[in-house]
Amino acid sequence: MAGMIEARKLSYAASRKPILRDLDFVVEANDFVLVFGANGAGKSTLLRVLAGMLRKSTGEVRLAGRGLESYSRRELATRLSYLPQADEFTLPLLVRDILLAGRYPYRSLFQKLTRRDMEAFTAGVAQFGLDGLLTRNIQTLSGGERKKVLLAGAFIQDVPLILLDEPLNFLDPGSARRLVRMLQELHREGRTIIVVSHEIERFFPLATKMLALQDGALRYFGARTFSTPLFQDVYGVPFQRITAAGREIIFVDD
Amino acid sequence: MSTTRKLWLLAGAVLLALAVTPFLGIIAIDPRAVLQQGPVSFIFWQLRLPRALLGFAAGGILALSGLVCQNLFKNDLATPDLLGISSGAAAGAVIALKFKVASTFLGSGGTALFSFLGALAAILAIFAIARMIRSSSLYTFLMSGIAINFFFSSVIVICQYVFDFTDTFSLLRWLTGAIVVAGYKEVFFLLALLAVFLAFVLMFREEFLLVAAGDDFALTRGLDVAAFRKYSFLGLAVFVGAAVSLCGPIGFVALVVPHVSRSWGGSRYRETAGLTVLLGGGLLVLADFLARSLLPPVEVPVGIVTSFLGAPFFLALLLSQLKRSA
Numbered sequence: 001m002a003g004m005i006e007a008r009k010l011s012y013a014a015s016r017k018p019i020l021r022d023l024d025f026v027v028e029a030n031d032f033v034l035v036f037g038a039n040g041a042g043k044s045t046l047l048r049v050l051a052g053m054l055r056k057s058t059g060e061v062r063l064a065g066r067g068l069e070s071y072s073r074r075e076l077a078t079r080l081s082y083l084p085q086a087d088e089f090t091l092p093l094l095v096r097d098i099l100l101a102g103r104y105p106y107r108s109l110f111q112k113l114t115r116r117d118m119e120a121f122t123a124g125v126a127q128f129g130l131d132g133l134l135t136r137n138i139q140t141l142s143g144g145e146r147k148k149v150l151l152a153g154a155f156i157q158d159v160p161l162i163l164l165d166e167p168l169n170f171l172d173p174g175s176a177r178r179l180v181r182m183l184q185e186l187h188r189e190g191r192t193i194i195v196v197s198h199e200i201e202r203f204f205p206l207a208t209k210m211l212a213l214q215d216g217a218l219r220y221f222g223a224r225t226f227s228t229p230l231f232q233d234v235y236g237v238p239f240q241r242i243t244a245a246g247r248e249i250i251f252v253d254d
Numbered sequence: 255m256s257t258t259r260k261l262w263l264l265a266g267a268v269l270l271a272l273a274v275t276p277f278l279g280i281i282a283i284d285p286r287a288v289l290q291q292g293p294v295s296f297i298f299w300q301l302r303l304p305r306a307l308l309g310f311a312a313g314g315i316l317a318l319s320g321l322v323c324q325n326l327f328k329n330d331l332a333t334p335d336l337l338g339i340s341s342g343a344a345a346g347a348v349i350a351l352k353f354k355v356a357s358t359f360l361g362s363g364g365t366a367l368f369s370f371l372g373a374l375a376a377i378l379a380i381f382a383i384a385r386m387i388r389s390s391s392l393y394t395f396l397m398s399g400i401a402i403n404f405f406f407s408s409v410i411v412i413c414q415y416v417f418d419f420t421d422t423f424s425l426l427r428w429l430t431g432a433i434v435v436a437g438y439k440e441v442f443f444l445l446a447l448l449a450v451f452l453a454f455v456l457m458f459r460e461e462f463l464l465v466a467a468g469d470d471f472a473l474t475r476g477l478d479v480a481a482f483r484k485y486s487f488l489g490l491a492v493f494v495g496a497a498v499s500l501c502g503p504i505g506f507v508a509l510v511v512p513h514v515s516r517s518w519g520g521s522r523y524r525e526t527a528g529l530t531v532l533l534g535g536g537l538l539v540l541a542d543f544l545a546r547s548l549l550p551p552v553e554v555p556v557g558i559v560t561s562f563l564g565a566p567f568f569l570a571l572l573l574s575q576l577k578r579s580a
Contacts (some may be wrong), residue, residue, distance in 0.1 A: 053473055077476030088468030092521040097463055104460060105476030137521050157475070188428045 004029045004161060004192045005050060005080075012042075012049055013051040018047045018216055020057070025211060027194065029160070034203045034224075037197045037213035037234055039132035043196045044085065044165050046213065050194065051163050077105035079156035080161040085169060087146060088185050089138050095149055096134040099124060100218035102156035124156035128182065139193075144175025151182055161192045168199050180206070200231075204250050226250060256317055257525040260518055261301035264529060268536035272310060275543040276302035280550045304435045308500065309542045309556070310535035313507055317534020318451055320508025321515070321527065325466050326486055330516075331575065332395055333508040334494050336568075338402030339376045340505075343491075343498035344429060345406040345413075346372020350499075351425065352413045367401040370495030376402050377487045423505045431504030431557020433542050440500055451493045451532055458482075504557045506564020507534055512573065519540065 003026035019042045028035055035043050046249060048054040050061060052068055061068040065187055071079070081102075088096070102124070103117040113121075119208050128148055138146065147167060154162050168176045177200075184206060197203050204224070206212075212220040212234050218230040220230055224247075231239040240253040276298055279432045283302075287294040320333040327337075334340045350368035383398040410429065414422055428434070435441070455462070461482055466470035472479045511534040512526075519526030538556065541563075545556040 051474060053470060073473065073478045074476040077474060082470065082474040084470040087471070088328065091325065091330070091466045092516065093463065093467055094521045097521075097523075098467060101460070101464055101467065101471070101475050104464065109457070188539075243425075 003027055003062075004031065004064065005194075006062050007050070007059065009060070010049065010057060010061060011059050012045055012054065012057040014045075020049065021216045022059070023218050025218065027192060027209070030187070030190055031192055031194075031209050032207050032210055033192075033194045033200065033209045034169055034200060034207035035194060035211045036198065036200050038236070041213040042216040043213055043233075046161050047082070047165050047194065047196050051080060052076050053082060058061075061134045070132065074105045077157065079119065079159055080163060081157045081159045083147075083150050083154060083164045084163070085165040089146075092137045094128065094134070095136050095138055095141070097172060098149055099130070099134075099153050099156055105157070116236070120156045120158050124152045127155065127185075128152035129251055133211070142175075143170045144179070147171065147175070147179055148182070151179065151186075155186065159191075161194070162186065165195045165196045166198070167195065168197065168202065176202070201250055205248050230239055257519055257522055257529075261525060261528050262531070264532045264536070267540070268310070268532050271536055271539050271543075272306050275539055276306050278543065279281055279547045290530045291575075301435065305433055305437055305542065306539050308435055308441045308444060309433045309538045311441065311448045312501040312504065313511075313538025314531040314535040315444065315451055316446045316504060316507040316538075317511035317515075317530045318448075318455060318527065319494050319497075320534075321512035321530045322455060322462070322486065322490055323478035324512055325462050325489075326483055327395060328466060328468070329395070330513055331509070331568075331572065333512075334373075334490070335503060335505045336404060337376070337380060337395060337399040339373050339491070339502035340498055341403050341406040341410075341507075342376030342379075343369040343373040344503040345387050345409040346370070346375075346495070347499045348410050348413045348425065348429075352417060366496050366499040367520070369499035370491050371404070373491040373495045374500070375489070376406065377491055379405075380432045401554055408530045423500050427504040429463055431502040431560065432555040433501050433538075444496060444500055447493060447496050448531065448535075451489075452527065454489060455527050456524060458486075459527070463523055502555075502557060504538070505561045506568065507538060507560055507573070510564050511537060513567075 006026040007023045010020060011018065016064065023046070029033065035046065037043050045054065049057050052071065055069070062078075063071065068076075100113070100117075101119060103113065103120065104116065107113070125134065128151065130149065130152055133145065133149065138149065151167075164183075167179060170177060175193040180202060183193060183195070188204070195203055204226075207224045209222065210220060210224050211218070212230060212233055219234060220227075226239075226240065226241045231237075231250075238253045239250055241248065241250045243249070277285060279302065281297065283294055283298055289295065289297045316334070323333050323337065323339075324330045326332075346368035347365050349372075350365045379402050380395065380398055384394060387394060414425060417425060420512075461477055464475055464477045465479060465482065469479050502506060511529050515526050515529035515533050519529050537562070541559045542556045545559045547553045
């Protein structure tokens with residue numbers, strides 16, 4: 001059976017500078033993949049290529065057994081959703097409109113919102129506790145609330161695959177914990193999650209697979225495993241692992 | 255006050271302005287004389303009423319083009335006049351007038367066509383510059399807008415130099431932005447364009463919302479952003495070109511009006527679009543009324559009135575944006 005999303009000899013270059021080199025991997029349905037690597041290793045680029053944001057890569061990306069290039073924008077938006085590192089809300093927009101935009105790929109011009117659309121919207125609002133924010137301007141929300149709205153948007157979009165770039169950037173510990181819980185919930189419901197993050201201490205316990213990038217090449221792809229040489233190689237600092245309060249905790253050993 | 259009520263109130267106020275301003279001016283008109291044959295009824299039906307209607311249509315189109323432009327560039331300082339699109343349209347119209355394109359084969363449509371091409375040239379230049387330096391920051395667009403404005407101004411000045419003196423005066427008047435009526439044909443043409451423009455904006459409001467939320471956001475929700483932007487700018491060139499070819503590059507309406515209507519519309523796109531048209535049209539009707547009655551017997555071009563009021567507004571907006579980003 002074909003994987004959820006897979007890369008074959010995938011390379012990408014920006015103005016002749018190679019960013020990704022010859023990547024091969026298969027992400028299965030309901031995997032939770034933690035993508036990590038040093039700054040500039042190509043993590044964000046990889047995520048953008050997988051999400052179809054960046055085209056003109058060489059090699060192949062296959063989504064549910066079909067080449068990514070063969071999907072129309074609309075069709076792709078019913079299969080995956082991408083949350084960038086930073087949002088770009090420079091104009092005032094209502095939270096409700098942002099959330100309803102998740103139903104855009106399912107509708108054609110002039111078609112009104114269907115019952116199915118409203119059900120997805122209501123479920124998203126309930127699951128993420130956004131009732132009080134619907135008529136607020138997105139610009140007036142805190143960083144944590146904005147991230148929550150965007151994740152809820154991906155939920156309402158009702159896609160099997162969600163790709164996130166540094167979702168915990170600038171979040172306080174409380175907001176970060178709530179967001180991680182929501183991601184866990186989405187994973188438990190059967191979705192496939194791919195997260196790029198430096199906060200490997202936080203995501204390591206959740207991941208089912210790990211993908212390590214080094215200078216644009218694949219250093220490791222496979223089941224989640226704690227490997228001292230791997231972390232040492234990728235980040236240049238030693239990591240330690242302990243088990244406490246029934247949890248597996250990894251940290252940088254200074 | 256709810257947005258819908260604001261919309262109705264504003265619509266009433268604009269209708270009132272359209273109905274009342276034609277009676278007022280250097281010559282006040284007795285409403286009873288309007289229905290009788292004579293010079294007074296001629297002034298009302300053939301000069302002032304079409305002028306007010308043309309002003310409304312041009313104001314509505316310019317204001318709506320400002321809203322769309324700000325939306326596409328995701329910045330409330332990005333308007334057709336500041337980006338140089340209006341001056342491109344003006345240069346196109348001047349070239350058409352200079353080489354008598356209009357009078358030879360296309361009629362007044364020729365001027366509009368050349369205005370459209372000029373606006374399109376300015377838009378292509380903006381994109382070429384943005385692509386060259388791989389940046390889409392506000393700074394880039396405003397700076398390239400200044401360059402494009404200078405370029406098209408020089409084209410206009412060259413044309414002025416080789417014009418007849420008699421032509422130059424009417425040209426200068428038009429270039430400052432003036433609502434000059436030749437007949438009802440142009441009035442209905444521009445009103446119809448305004449209706450089409452508003453219909454487009456409302457029809458594609460979801461797409462505009464997606465673009466306003468950012469390119470990544472729009473792409474991952476299934477909108478082909480590059481294609482949508484391309485067609486939107488093509489449409490923008492048509493509407494701005496038509497308004498400018500008839501009334502000249504009237505400044506600041508596109509900047510001031512969407513800013514106000516957005517704060518009234520409270521991020522509700524449909525209402526904001528409606529408010530923008532009413533406010534833009536109403537503002538230009540009033541500004542034109544001021545322009546023709548403030549300094550009798552001289553008529554000031556309406557563009558001077560809008561610039562006089564709009565420039566301080568622009569500065570205040572710029573300062574608040576700089577403060578926010580600092």
